[in-house]
Amino acid sequence: MRIAIIGAGFTGAQLTLELLRRAPRGTTILLFERSGIFGPGLAYSTVHADHLLNVRAANMSAFEDDPSHFLRWLWARNEPAAPAAEIPPSGHAFVPRGIYGAYLAATLAEAEATAHPRVVVERLAQAVEAVDETGDGVFLRLAGGAEIAADLAVVAAGNNPPLWPHPVGIEDVPADRLIGDPWDDATLGRIGPDDAVIVLGTGLTTVDVVTVLGRRGHRGRITAISRRGRLSRVHDQTRSWPPFLAPESVEPRIAAYVRRVRGEIARAAAEGIDWRSVIDAIRPHTQGLWRALPEAERRRFLRHVRPWWEIHRHRMAPQVAAGIERLIAAGTLTIAAGRIAGWGRAPDGVALRLAPRGGGAEITLAAAYVVNCTGASVDYRHLTAPLIRTLLDQGLARPDPLGLGLDVNDRLQLVGADGKARPRIFALGPPTKSMFWEITAVPDIRKQGRAFALRLFPNPV
Ligand SMILES: Cc1cc2nc3c(=O)[nH]c(=O)nc-3n(C[C@H](O)[C@H](O)[C@H](O)COP(=O)(O)OP(=O)(O)OC[C@H]3O[C@@H](n4cnc5c(N)ncnc54)[C@H](O)[C@@H]3O)c2cc1C
Incomplete structure (x- = not known):
């Protein structure tokens, strides 16, 4: 099987790592990256040592089932910008994002070098400008006009530059x-x-x-x-607070969610525990809570609660x-x-x-x-990137109604203009925000990537 992954930022790189662990003999992964730099993507390419991760090192492993992988790498590397002695066993440390980019590049390179010959990764430093369906596969058109065939394509094209607000004048x-x-x-x-x-x-x-x-x-x-x-x-040390907002335990209305969170914060405060612990305890359920909301309630969240959520959740x-x-x-x-x-x-x-x-x-x-600096644009109706434009113009994809990304189904297949899922074209990472809401940070994306790889190849080899 030939699997084309478009984009080798965290999403594409992490999916490659998962596929390398599971794909059966004869699998070829075509990994396209227009920048020619495989692993760091936009978020982790920064050269500024002051640009720190906004998630603790403890939560940044590339592998969902090996949570201390990044910590072990940091301790072994002992980089001057992230000395091992300053990273406690708890992993409560915020290291430069550029170091994390180096970790992703190194982890990917090592996985490729040590992979069983049954799976081949072909790195292609090329921009994909279009994906077309054929009867039993896909064709990718590259900048420059060349075409490459694959059995399926995964759009992992990531974050888009922000759009200008209120462009009057x-x-x-x-x-x-x-x-x-x-x-x-x-x-x-x-x-x-x-x-x-x-x-x-x-x-x-x-x-x-x-x-x-x-x-x-x-x-x-x-x-x-x-x-x-x-x-x-701002981040602070948190204490563990039990998850309290399972979707099945609360009415799928934003007002009900907010009431529960406020009540829980007050309860925690009475025990001397900070709101951050409560917000972090929502994390296992955030995607389920979003998915449970009807569209009108999602709109209500975006109008009234989103600014509050963003500043408390992304610290x-x-x-x-x-x-x-x-x-x-x-x-x-x-x-x-x-x-x-x-x-x-x-x-x-x-x-x-x-x-x-x-x-x-x-x-x-x-x-x-x-x-x-209004944030990565997720309103695909207004994006001009050639790949996204051709997918939309050919009706192979459609923007989701809330302007949060591309419409995908449960299997992460793109939903086309005709409302039908495209069986061989998938999207992972930030473009799937409409389905999951929180699909930006590493812990959420790695979970999605692993689940996708397991669906593709359920049986370990
Ligand atoms: C500035 C910033 C800081 C962040 N900090 C953190 C953090 O500290 N902790 C955390 O958990 N999360 C953080 N995030 C969120 C999260 O980790 C990123 O959103 C995540 O890295 C997304 O990875 P990605 O591969 O989907 O996207 P990107 O990093 O945007 O990578 C996409 C890649 O696809 C390539 N590409 C795009 N289109 C094409 C094409 N047509 N053909 C070929 N290649 C293409 C691009 O060149 C790019 O390299 C941050 C996000 C940003 C933007």
């Missing part, structure tokens, strides 16, 4: 003043140390960008804006938070709450009109650059 702004890809270091490098900068968003991507600017000694004013003006919360490492606090205390970084009312050109860059939260007169903020 944005066409008047000089394009070189709008930094649309916050993960592109070269473009961020255009920002001078005295430039005023507006950052859209107050989540972990903003934290990344501000951390880089702070490390470079940025002196200009940085204003980070979001509707509510709330930064991600920043304490060292990173300390850097952000220093920038706020120095007056370099300001957090503003409001809605973008319009864009315009300013003498030396951009003028952004902000309608403050809670009312009051609009204010105009001027800056040399605006960086879009």
Whole structure:
């Protein structure tokens, strides 16, 4: 069997690892990666030592059934940026994301080198631009026009750059003043140390960008804006709190979920236990809770609860938070709450009109650059990446109705424009957010990858 995996970030690399363990004789894995770098993907390619994992090392193993694999690798490697002596047996440590990228690349390379000859991995440093179905397989069209045949294709194309919010008037702004890809270091490098900068968003991507600017000694004013003006919360040591929100134990309504979580936080607080332990105890059930909700309730969650959930669930490492606090205390970084009312050109860059939260007169903020940190775009209706566009245009895929990704079924097959599952085209990782909601962090994706490999090859070899 020939299995094409499109994308070798965490999702594609981890699926390859699982397949290498289970696939029967005669399996070929065609692993496509347009960057030519196999393993780290977007999240773990950063070269900045200040960009730390936002999940404890203890929870970052590439293997669901070998939870201490990453810790053992860290201890054995004893990297100067993550010395073994500073990583406690509990694994409560936040190491640089670049080190994690090196772990993924090394683990993948080792698994390939030691794999039984029954399974072959072909690395292809190519961008796939289209997937087509044939009677009993798929054809992949590569940038440049070549075509490659496979029995099935897995779209593991990952995170997309954010879309600009409220683009009214944005066409008047000089394009070189709008930094649309916050993960592109070269473009961020255009920002001078005295430039005023507006950052859209107050989540972990903003934290990344501000951390880089702070490390470079940025002196200009940085204003980070979001509707509510709330930064991600900070990690702290947690105690184990029993899972309490099994989907079958609660009415599938957002109000009922919120009531239960609030009650549980109050109960924990009365015992001297922090809210973080309670939020983490939801984790085993998060996907089930999402899947139990009817569409109207999911919409209610997105409208009312999502911002609260994001900042409590996706927290920043304490060292990173300390850097952000220093920038706020120095007056370099300001957090503003409001809605973008319009864009315009300013003498030396951009003028952004902000309608403050809670009312009051609009204010105009001027800056040399605006960086879009509103988070990876999951609204596939507006994506322009060739692979996604051709899948949508050919009707082989359709966006999910909530604008959260691609529509997939229980087996992770893409659902086409005609509402029918495509039997040989699958999606894993972030594009499947509509089905699972929490399918961003490593522990969720590795579980999905393992389950997928087990479905494909149920019998160990
Ligand atoms: C900045 C950032 C930091 C994060 N930090 C953490 C963390 O600390 N802990 C945690 O648990 N989770 C974290 N996450 C979440 C999570 O781990 C990532 O979302 C996860 O790595 C997703 O992996 P992926 O392979 O699906 O996507 P990506 O990392 O985006 O990789 C997709 C890959 O596919 C390639 N590709 C795309 N299209 C094509 C194509 N057509 N042809 C060929 N190749 C293609 C891309 O080049 C890319 O390498 C973070 C996410 C981001 C964005």
